[in-house]
Amino acid sequence: MKVSIEKLRTDLAEKGLKVTPQRMNILDAIYTLGNHPTAENIIAYIHKDHPNIATGTVYKVLDTLVENNLIKKVKTDRDIMRYDGVIEKHHHLYCSECDLIEDYVDEELDAILKNYFENKKFPGFTMEDIVLQIRGTFDKC
Amino acid sequence: MKVSIEKLRTDLAEKGLKVTPQRMNILDAIYTLGNHPTAENIIAYIHKDHPNIATGTVYKVLDTLVENNLIKKVKTDRDIMRYDGVIEKHHHLYCSECDLIEDYVDEELDAILKNYFENKKFPGFTMEDIVLQIRGTFDKC
DNA sequence: TCTTTAATGAGAATTATTCTTATATAATAA
DNA sequence: TTATTATATAAGAATAATTCTCATTAAAGA
Known part of the structure; x- marks a missing residue:
């Protein structure tokens, strides 16, 4: 970048x-x-x-x-x-083996979540945004 | 608990x-x-x-x-x-105003995500689990 | 009970981060 | 361009969370 x-x-x-x-x-x-x-x-x-x-x-x-x-x-x-430094909406892949964190952009997923949470309300809580923390292992690790 | x-x-x-x-x-x-x-x-x-x-x-x-x-x-x-201390699958609501973090359990959402990611593969990455970090504000804050 | 292995207490050491204050510099006005 | 003012920075001391060391203690199994 x-x-x-x-x-x-x-x-x-x-x-x-x-x-x-x-x-x-x-x-x-x-x-x-x-x-x-x-x-x-x-x-x-x-x-x-x-x-x-x-x-x-x-x-x-x-x-x-x-x-x-x-x-x-x-x-x-x-x-x-x-x-x-990436400001646009994205999620994170966290490696279980090392400290690597990679960005994950998925607009289709974002649309699904947006749609899901439009109906579903949290009582006493106003949502601002959602970030997925996806834990797993990179092959190289 | x-x-x-x-x-x-x-x-x-x-x-x-x-x-x-x-x-x-x-x-x-x-x-x-x-x-x-x-x-x-x-x-x-x-x-x-x-x-x-x-x-x-x-x-x-x-x-x-x-x-x-x-x-x-x-x-x-x-x-x-x-x-x-909660081991069963759940997500987190993070407050933007204070340090409060609340648990959020939603099996319907988990099913949607499971389904979505069954097809969608991450190249070079094996997923273990997903936790949503939902940022927002509690009314009381 | 005895033995072995692992866990704990005490406090020093480390490390990331914050704080303090005098100095320097960017932005704005003249 | 220069002067003014508010803000940012350098240097290093201070703080706070966490880790480490090692002698002592205690849990689990024989």
């Missing part, structure tokens, strides 16, 4: 965020790394070219990006946070 | 685990607390009556219980681990 510098710039600006080199680099790292990197992954990647970006800044920027819906946190059952 | 002492004992024994007071208390705490407690919740609950159970032991026992499928880890986008 390669995104132009200009796209990064406008994405930030559209959210009313100051366009800083740190934010550009962190966004770029998330897109380039793909596969739901950890903060540590992102820091390591960025430090190759920009060893002076503080780790505290990376965490702060990640929070800011999440708050502004430019990236998402990925739910896991580990105590290490992971991030997702 | 109240479970008898005898049930706790046989659950552990069936898995070939030594039946220790610590394990019994921790399992009981998870069932009694309900709603996907954190390790901290469990430790606080247990320490009321058993202040001498070490926190390291609680973490170790939780790992053991997860490995033996007596409890499950719950996926969240926080860096604090949460645990689930």
